[in-house]
Amino acid sequence: MAFAVLALLNPFDAGAADQKTVKIAVEGAFPPFNYLDSNQQLQGFDVDIAKALCDAGKLTCEFVIQEWTGMIPSLLAGRYDAIISSMSMSEERRQKVTFTKRYYDSPTVFISRRNNALQGFNPEDLQGVRLGVTAGTSQEAYVKQFYSTASVTVFPASPDLYKGLAEGAVELILEDKLAVYDWLTNTKAGSCCVFKGADIKNPEFFGDGAGIALRPDDRQLLQTMNAALDTIQADGTYDFINAKYFPFEIR
Structure with missing residues (x-):
């Protein structure tokens, strides 16, 4: 399978030191969830959630733009560490990757x-x-x-x-x-x-909503992301981001 060239954008440090950078894949073509603005900067609900999770989990993170059909193959190949790109947690995908808790649901x-x-x-x-x-x-x-x-x-x-x-x-x-x-x-x-x-x-x-996809053996990152998701849902950060994009709850 051919893969698109990975574009690394907007590295951001959430306060961690001396640790591996966590690379997060988004498609960058699915507004209002993830897209490039007029300045070619990543924006959207997924992007803001990813930044909040990295902040809550004290992770140093970096975005990677990845064409959709190559999302899971490139994750499994180690080109990045997580997919935060409105990926629904279907049974077919669960056979290949591990998902965090649901971070949004679309009825x-x-x-x-x-x-x-x-x-x-x-x-x-x-x-x-x-x-x-x-x-x-x-x-x-x-x-x-x-x-x-x-x-x-x-x-x-x-x-x-x-x-x-x-x-x-x-x-x-x-x-x-x-x-x-x-x-x-x-x-x-x-x-x-x-x-x-x-x-x-x-x-x-209609499935179980959207989750963060990780490699099956990446148990530490799974634990960190789930804990961070709990944190941002408890402290109001998630609701703030939700309200920025939608006038209704999408948890």
Whole structure:
């Protein structure tokens, strides 16, 4: 497998001395979680969480930008020590790497046009309702399992799903909350629509959230990262970072 060249950016010292630098991989292309700003500096929720963890764990850390498909192979090859890049803790990945505790979770939600009068979102409430999902997603599998009486349209990609809702091809869509949040809040088309109903969290379909990926034998770093995560969640640092990027809790 070919690997992208690793770009080392913004080394930062969290106060540790005479210890190995911990290299942390991010993709740098997934706003608002990790991205390069106009000055080519890393920004985002993942980046701020990583800095806070290194500070709490008294680690000297350095960021590495890594193309997504090479994330786990490069970790296992020792090119860096941790992945803090919105990586979901799937069973397939757990067979290759060790994950810390979850550091955020993105529920699945229904979204409709603002003028839609739908109130209930149980399967019996949505019988015959035109419901959209994206092909190959956990949301598609969930709808097929629980909402078979809805009139389901499967769109090839998320932009098509959002367009279908905005233009009225479907009445309701089911989507990852954080994935659709930027469209709802930062695009003209997305202003048509709003979240509906309660957040849906089902580990069988939607996983256990995002964790920090480490090599399986790196037990000391696992212990340090988990302890640091406990610290920033207890002292308010996590909530401060959460509020900087999202007006709702994503723990």
